Amino acid sequence: VDVKSIFPFFFLLPQVLLLACAEDLECVPGFQQKVFYIEQPFEFTEDQAVLNLEFDDCKGNNKLNFEVSNPDFKVEHDGSLVALKNVSEVGRALFVHARSEHAEDMAEILIVGANEKHGALKEIFKTEGNLGIPRQKRAILATPILIPENQRPPFPRSVGKVISSEGTEGAKFRLSGRGVDQDPKGIFRINEISGDVSVTRTLDREAIANYELEVEVIDMSGKTVDGPVRLDISVIDQNDNRPMFKEGPYIGHVMEGSPTGTTVMRMTAFDADDSSTDNALLRYNILKQTPTKPSPNMFYIDPEKGDIVTVVSPVLLDRETMETPKYELVIEAKDMGGLDVGLTGTATATILIDDKNDHPPEFTKKEFQATVKEGVTGVIVNLTVGDRDDPATGAWRAVYTIINGNPGQSFEIHTNPQTNEGMLSVVKPLDYEISAFHTLLIKVENEDPLIPDIAYGPSSTATVQITVEDVNEGPVFHPNPMRVTKQENIPIGSVVLTVNATDPDTLQHQTIRYSVYKDPAGWLEINPTNGTIGTTAILDRESPYVQNNVYTALFLAIDSGNPPATGTGTLHITLEDVNDNVPSLYPTLAKVCDDAKDLRVVVLGASDKDLHPNTDPFKFELSKQSGPEKLWRITKLNNTHAQVILLQNLKKANYNIPISVTDSGKPPLTNTTELKLQVCSCKKSKMDCSATDALHISMTLILLSLFSLLCKSFP
Numbered sequence: 001v002d003v004k005s006i007f008p009f010f011f012l013l014p015q016v017l018l019l020a021c022a023e024d025l026e027c028v029p030g031f032q033q034k035v036f037y038i039e040q041p042f043e044f045t046e047d048q049a050v051l052n053l054e055f056d057d058c059k060g061n062n063k064l065n066f067e068v069s070n071p072d073f074k075v076e077h078d079g080s081l082v083a084l085k086n087v088s089e090v091g092r093a094l095f096v097h098a099r100s101e102h103a104e105d106m107a108e109i110l111i112v113g114a115n116e117k118h119g120a121l122k123e124i125f126k127t128e129g130n131l132g133i134p135r136q137k138r139a140i141l142a143t144p145i146l147i148p149e150n151q152r153p154p155f156p157r158s159v160g161k162v163i164s165s166e167g168t169e170g171a172k173f174r175l176s177g178r179g180v181d182q183d184p185k186g187i188f189r190i191n192e193i194s195g196d197v198s199v200t201r202t203l204d205r206e207a208i209a210n211y212e213l214e215v216e217v218i219d220m221s222g223k224t225v226d227g228p229v230r231l232d233i234s235v236i237d238q239n240d241n242r243p244m245f246k247e248g249p250y251i252g253h254v255m256e257g258s259p260t261g262t263t264v265m266r267m268t269a270f271d272a273d274d275s276s277t278d279n280a281l282l283r284y285n286i287l288k289q290t291p292t293k294p295s296p297n298m299f300y301i302d303p304e305k306g307d308i309v310t311v312v313s314p315v316l317l318d319r320e321t322m323e324t325p326k327y328e329l330v331i332e333a334k335d336m337g338g339l340d341v342g343l344t345g346t347a348t349a350t351i352l353i354d355d356k357n358d359h360p361p362e363f364t365k366k367e368f369q370a371t372v373k374e375g376v377t378g379v380i381v382n383l384t385v386g387d388r389d390d391p392a393t394g395a396w397r398a399v400y401t402i403i404n405g406n407p408g409q410s411f412e413i414h415t416n417p418q419t420n421e422g423m424l425s426v427v428k429p430l431d432y433e434i435s436a437f438h439t440l441l442i443k444v445e446n447e448d449p450l451i452p453d454i455a456y457g458p459s460s461t462a463t464v465q466i467t468v469e470d471v472n473e474g475p476v477f478h479p480n481p482m483r484v485t486k487q488e489n490i491p492i493g494s495v496v497l498t499v500n501a502t503d504p505d506t507l508q509h510q511t512i513r514y515s516v517y518k519d520p521a522g523w524l525e526i527n528p529t530n531g532t533i534g535t536t537a538i539l540d541r542e543s544p545y546v547q548n549n550v551y552t553a554l555f556l557a558i559d560s561g562n563p564p565a566t567g568t569g570t571l572h573i574t575l576e577d578v579n580d581n582v583p584s585l586y587p588t589l590a591k592v593c594d595d596a597k598d599l600r601v602v603v604l605g606a607s608d609k610d611l612h613p614n615t616d617p618f619k620f621e622l623s624k625q626s627g628p629e630k631l632w633r634i635t636k637l638n639n640t641h642a643q644v645i646l647l648q649n650l651k652k653a654n655y656n657i658p659i660s661v662t663d664s665g666k667p668p669l670t671n672t673t674e675l676k677l678q679v680c681s682c683k684k685s686k687m688d689c690s691a692t693d694a695l696h697i698s699m700t701l702i703l704l705s706l707f708s709l710l711c712k713s714f715p
Contacts, residue, residue: 030105057103177213237274243333245347269333283338355390362459383422394447475557477569501557579614579665593682614665623658
């Protein structure tokens with residue numbers, strides 16, 4: 001269908017406008033029509049003209065040259081756009097750049113689908129639309145301006161022209177908006193008289209793609225005469241940005257044995273150019289694969305989507321037969337739809353072949369040997385297995401189980417996490433005399449289950465033959481520890497106990513001798529032949545070597561082996577108490593004021609090292625008092641305490657009060673202790689006892705002097 005035949009007015013519109021205003025328009029350098037709409041044909045035919053472009057630099061078009069954004073097209077000298085070959089896909093737009101000695105310009109050819117024709121025309125005929133159709137009562141014609149980005153100097157460079165059909169005397173054009181008097185300022189300017197619009201520097205579409213300016217006509221006083229009218233300036237994209245991979249690192253995983261066509265990962269690149277043009281139309285390609293075995297083409301990348309998929313059979317995707325489970329692909333993204341003129345960017349995709357449990361672990365041999373001495377625990381043998389799966393996964397890690405030969409649970413097996421070996425250990429000491437040989441059946445599996453079509457075979461079980469070596473074991477006391485109860489203070493030479501020790505080495509017929517190993521108090525001896533323990537000193541329950549009424553000693557039983565083996569026996573003697581300690585009195589010093597009103601001097605307490613019933617209740621008594629008058633008395637307070645009371649105030653002096661205390665043992669024991677009583681002078685709540693000793697000493701000296709004189713008088 002020919003769009004021109006359906007919408008003839010649309011294609012004649014620029015010419016109609018120019019003819020209508022011919023009397024008022026000057027020659028504008030550049031394309032006389034900058035935007036074209038053509039319907040997408042089934043195919044652009046080689047050497048067939050698509051449309052005619054008209055370029056005029058207003059100075060003869062000397063050295064005019066055309067460049068087309070799509071290399072499959074060219075523009076003839078007469079302005080005809082033709083295809084160089086049969087082309088079915090060209091994208092959404094073509095751009096034609098024209099350059100002569102005096103001017104250059106850009107035209108845009110938009111490719112419209114059949115279902116887009118009405119929408120495209122609707123956009124064209126908007127009020128004050130893109131083609132600059134003036135509103136009613138407006139005399140300003142502001143045609144949209146297209147400027148290629150990255151233009152080279154010199155600047156300023158004329159890019160378009162604004163025309164006013166009303167020639168008001170002294171009127172001027174004024175341009176405003178972003179890029180003129182708003183940031184970024186000074187990019188565009190307009191000749192106030194002629195209306196020529198120029199650009200002052202290189203533009204970057206990726207920074208700003210469109211500028212919406214306003215142009216108006218003002219009089220000499222600055223008052224607006226006409227306008228404002230919108231002037232659209234679009235920056236035409238050039239392919240000046242390479243595709244970039246921004247989301248790296250790119251790492252993908254695929255399970256070994258995966259079906260052909262399994263998607264591994266997606267690579268996506270970014271191009272800062274105009275996404276509606278071929279400048280940002282990307283195509284992907286694999287440039288290099290490392291390593292190249294088992295196939296140099298293990299993977300394929302969808303050129304449009306960037307999906308990487310497997311292309312080899314599941315048999316070749318076998319992790320265990322690969323040189324390495326890691327592949328590196330150099331991926332290229334090229335714009336311009338992948339054409340040779342496109343810019344490229346590359347990235348590396350790392351693909352890891354993940355392991356699945358398709359190989360069961362197998363013992364390196366069917367039977368293992370181990371030797372262990374009786375009575376010893378610990379690892380006795382390491383069982384080795386082979387597994388072709390990935391050592392970093394549960395498909396490789398081994399789990400060992402003893403399935404037969406371990407009824408007493410004397411053995412355990414654990415996995416060495418570094419080597420994957422099975423460490424077989426003795427956890428309960430073995431006895432040669434009970435069994436000199438043991439046979440274990442052990443199986444090995446993986447932490448992860450095997451895949452459905454793989455099963456554990458005979459190589460996943462092994463036998464371990466264990467030989468127990470006989471050693472000279474020390475004699476064993478029965479029981480151990482040994483316990484006996486004896487009364488303290490039993491006579492020296494008394495028998496405490498006869499010990500019993502036997503030799504586990506029943507096949508060797510050895511003799512046993514006994515000796516004392518530890519006897520902290522030195523109270524005991526043992527007969528080396530029959531093991532009878534006797535006393536060599538008095539057993540004292542109150543000794544510091546006795547703890548909680550128990551005395552502990554150690555004895556040795558030594559066999560006749562070569563070398564001899566020793567066993568240790570512990571003896572606990574519980575000592576029963578007898579009344580062999582007199583009670584003691586406390587305190588032994590008391591003070592009282594000579595004018596005290598409270599004559600209760602002191603509370604006395606009694607203690608006894610013996611145990612009940614050889615201790616309290618205690619009996620407190622005063623010894624006989626000298627002199628005609630009794631000076632004090634003692635009163636029992638409870639089973640362990642009594643109180644001394646003065647019967648009258650005494651003069652300042654020291655007094656010794658003999659007090660006897662008797663325990664409740666059978667027979668009872670009595671202890672007499674002197675209580676020293678100091679009678680002190682007390683004034684103003686201060687007790688002065690300093691003179692009492694002096695007075696006591698003075699009286700003693702006087703008595704000694706008198707005794708000496710008497711002795712001299714009677715030779």
